[in-house]
Amino acid sequence: MIYDKHIFICTNQRAEGAPRKSCGESHGLEIVDAFKKKLKDLHLPIKLRAQKAGCLDICDFGQTVVIYPEGVFYVGVELSDVDEIIQEHIINNRVVERLKLEFVRSKKTA
Helix, strand or coil: CCCCEEEEEECCCCCCCCCCCCHHHHCHHHHHHHHHHHHHHHCCCCCEEEEEECCCCCHHHCCEEEEECCCEEEECCCHHHHHHHHHHHHHCCCCCHHHECCCCCCCCCC
């Protein structure tokens, strides 16, 4: 594994008039910049990368951030949430439950 934590922030831009929301239109690039700056300033002793990502296809939930290797999706993320995500998820290895997207798995019938 190259990184201990890899953070993907959706910055997808849809065409004007598209029926679905677009993370890039809300504040995706600002969130990317905030993650990068705060992580750099902290000088954490782990290998990290925060980067912009294309569409993560869950646009209806608002601004999306996903962190690997855990595969935790955070939705409705605001600039004011960046510090909490870094402190809790990146530094303390605790999921920020209030922002976590809960996936509902359907049961297959035999």
